[in-house]
Amino acid sequence: xxxxxxxxxxxxxxxxxxxxxxxxxxxxxxxxxxxxxLEKYGAQIDQPFSGPLSFSHIPYTRCLEDESKKFDIAILGxxxxxxxxxxxxxxxxxxxxxxxxxxxxxxxxxxxxWKMNPYKVGATILDCGDVPVSPxxxxxxxxxxxxAYSTLLSRPTASGTENSLPKIISLGGDHTIVLxxxxxxxxxxxxxxxxxxxxxxxxxxxxxxxITKQSQITHxxxxxxxxxxxxxxNASIHAGIRTKLAGPEDLENDDKVGFQLISTDxxxxxxxxxxxxxxxxxxxxxxxxxxxxxDVLDPSVAPGTGTPEPAGWHARELKRxxxxxxxxxxxxxxxxxxxxxxxxxxxxxxxxxxxxHDFLSLFLSEEPPSRKTRPKDEL
Ligand SMILES: [Mn+2]
Numbered sequence: 001x002x003x004x005x006x007x008x009x010x011x012x013x014x015x016x017x018x019x020x021x022x023x024x025x026x027x028x029x030x031x032x033x034x035x036x037x038l039e040k041y042g043a044q045i046d047q048p049f050s051g052p053l054s055f056s057h058i059p060y061t062r063c064l065e066d067e068s069k070k071f072d073i074a075i076l077g078x079x080x081x082x083x084x085x086x087x088x089x090x091x092x093x094x095x096x097x098x099x100x101x102x103x104x105x106x107x108x109x110x111x112x113x114w115k116m117n118p119y120k121v122g123a124t125i126l127d128c129g130d131v132p133v134s135p136x137x138x139x140x141x142x143x144x145x146x147x148a149y150s151t152l153l154s155r156p157t158a159s160g161t162e163n164s165l166p167k168i169i170s171l172g173g174d175h176t177i178v179l180x181x182x183x184x185x186x187x188x189x190x191x192x193x194x195x196x197x198x199x200x201x202x203x204x205x206x207x208x209x210x211i212t213k214q215s216q217i218t219h220x221x222x223x224x225x226x227x228x229x230x231x232x233x234n235a236s237i238h239a240g241i242r243t244k245l246a247g248p249e250d251l252e253n254d255d256k257v258g259f260q261l262i263s264t265d266x267x268x269x270x271x272x273x274x275x276x277x278x279x280x281x282x283x284x285x286x287x288x289x290x291x292x293x294x295d296v297l298d299p300s301v302a303p304g305t306g307t308p309e310p311a312g313w314h315a316r317e318l319k320r321x322x323x324x325x326x327x328x329x330x331x332x333x334x335x336x337x338x339x340x341x342x343x344x345x346x347x348x349x350x351x352x353x354x355x356x357h358d359f360l361s362l363f364l365s366e367e368p369p370s371r372k373t374r375p376k377d378e379l
Contacts, residue, residue, distance in 0.1 A: 172336030304343025
């Protein structure tokens, strides 16, 4: 018994000796008011689950109206969802992706896979808020998105690098948002190549009954229209396609629009390194826009989307392909079609936010990271 008491006392002393608590807690309620928060606890740092909502807790700035704010990379919400063919709801995508990003932050932004923290390499990254798009008039909304994108694209970068424009990562919104984005990018860069991750082609010329000009602008037709307007190069590529088609004629049309095609199933025969090689070869060093429809992922991974298609890629596979693309001449990117009303347990929102973190690393890396976690690891 005495041995037990001695042991307990030694343990208690050891714990007290090694305690790094700076001081004892106050004994009375009055003592608790003897100091201010700042004196006692320091800065008011938000917890992952607290504070105002911005992407990964970075500064939320209304960049469209505030010209004084400079950035190298902007996160821009485009809450537009009135161009969909099936389930609406992606207007809540920017909110959902920001919400899904709450456990991401500068203080824990280092990833083993990229071997970097995109918030700590000297680039200024701002959450530029949302474009106030009209939910009542699609023509107006499409123009608002183009004007917003052009406005931010015309700002000098924070780092002041000559001949370099800021890069914008757009949070959709349905996929229609890419038409105004390509219009804005074209004016700065000329024809754009697109790396397009999606279950669907999005190159359809139109739908039965779409007899007005505006009704032809949808999340399934915008690439066709962008091609018709001459906004795209002929060096674009899809990856992850698996949708059902009217027939082979859809693929012939897709080829005319300028896309090479990697299907979902190709990953089994080709493997990830070969897919990376094909994409890199296709776009070369042309100005390239990365557009990621979250439905490229399997619906079990990302159920919160408007037009789910079974048997897609896993997030792990997609993330590895994206890492392989580092060093290409990226001019912008998006994650679209996140629709939280159909999400389960924030799975879709969390993976979308994680992909945006990858995009930041992608834009700030000159080449794909090596596979080894640490140089000395023998694997
Ligand atoms: Mn799409």
